Amino acid sequence: MKKLFLIGGMGAGKSTARKALTDEGLAWIDLDQVGHEVLTWDTVKDDLRAAFGDDIFDENGEVVRSALATKAFATPAATRKLNTVTMPRIEERYTDLIDGFAAEGKPAVVVEYSVFRNRQQSLAYGADVVLAVLAPLDVRIERAVAAGWDEEDVRARIARQITDADRIEAADVVFNNDGTPEELRNEVLVWWNQYRSCC
Numbered sequence: 001m002k003k004l005f006l007i008g009g010m011g012a013g014k015s016t017a018r019k020a021l022t023d024e025g026l027a028w029i030d031l032d033q034v035g036h037e038v039l040t041w042d043t044v045k046d047d048l049r050a051a052f053g054d055d056i057f058d059e060n061g062e063v064v065r066s067a068l069a070t071k072a073f074a075t076p077a078a079t080r081k082l083n084t085v086t087m088p089r090i091e092e093r094y095t096d097l098i099d100g101f102a103a104e105g106k107p108a109v110v111v112e113y114s115v116f117r118n119r120q121q122s123l124a125y126g127a128d129v130v131l132a133v134l135a136p137l138d139v140r141i142e143r144a145v146a147a148g149w150d151e152e153d154v155r156a157r158i159a160r161q162i163t164d165a166d167r168i169e170a171a172d173v174v175f176n177n178d179g180t181p182e183e184l185r186n187e188v189l190v191w192w193n194q195y196r197s198c199c
């Protein structure tokens with residue numbers, strides 16, 4: 001089963017590119033969603049409480065994601081603390097999902113990975129292809145804000161992510177999402193039709 005990793009900074013257009021592929025019937029894992037799922041695990045909650053305190057929880061004992069984000073993206077050290085708690089659990093759940101798709105005989109799965117750092121990370125190690133979606137920083141911020149994110153929050157998150165130069169270095173294929181969503185979609189589909197016929 002081919003694992004197609006889609007990487008890109010916040011607001012770059014990963015979901016838009018992913019949709020082009022999943023509309024073709026490809027299986028898909030969004031690691032942001034997996035990240036939300038693991039926040040409900042008791043072991044994760046315990047570790048987050050120890051790292052960030054009681055005030056990231058609501059009255060039902062569930063993580064308030066906006067409260068955690070404010071603390072976790074405040075400094076590089078805080079983001080490292082967050083990642084230390086969440087990443088091993090995200091990887092564990094990811095492995096189960098991948099095994100499930102493989103057992104179903106899926107030919108390929110698209111993995112949307114917003115916080116990709118490098119191909120040597122254990123989770124990304126098995127990528128068959130890394131596809132980077134890029135867009136200029138100001139455009140990404142503008143799009144994320146238009147989609148409802150707070151600008152300061154977006155800037156803090158982007159500051160904790162790798163740069164587009166790093167992404168270009170790590171990627172096999174680069175899509176520049178500086179035109180319309182339809183143009184991105186078409187570029188992705190041209191690539192996919194060529195890839196599936198050869199690889």
Ligand SMILES: CC(C)(COP(=O)(O)OP(=O)(O)OC[C@H]1O[C@@H](n2cnc3c(N)ncnc32)[C@H](O)[C@@H]1O)[C@@H](O)C(=O)NCCC(=O)NCCS
Pocket residue numbers: 009010011031032035036039064065066068069072079082083086087090113114115157158160161
């Ligand atoms: C901090 C949390 C609770 C904020 O939740 P929220 O609903 O506001 O954001 P969401 O998870 O939808 O992420 C939106 C975007 O924020 C950015 N982002 C999320 N986590 C991180 C991170 N650890 N480092 C840098 N950027 C991040 C990404 O661009 C992502 O697409 C949540 O992002 C989280 O638990 N993050 C840690 C787990 C993780 O790294 N998830 C990303 C997939 S591997």
Ligand SMILES: Nc1ncnc2c1ncn2[C@@H]1O[C@H](COP(=O)(O)OP(=O)(O)OP(=O)(O)O)[C@@H](O)[C@H]1O
Pocket residue numbers: 008009010011012013014015016017114143144146147177178179180181182184
């Ligand atoms: N080429 C484009 N032109 C205009 N708007 C776009 C374009 N591509 C994507 N968008 C819009 O920009 C926003 C961010 O795009 P998308 O959700 O695909 O990015 P993402 O990389 O998945 O972001 P995130 O990291 O926040 O999950 C969305 O509202 C999307 O509809």
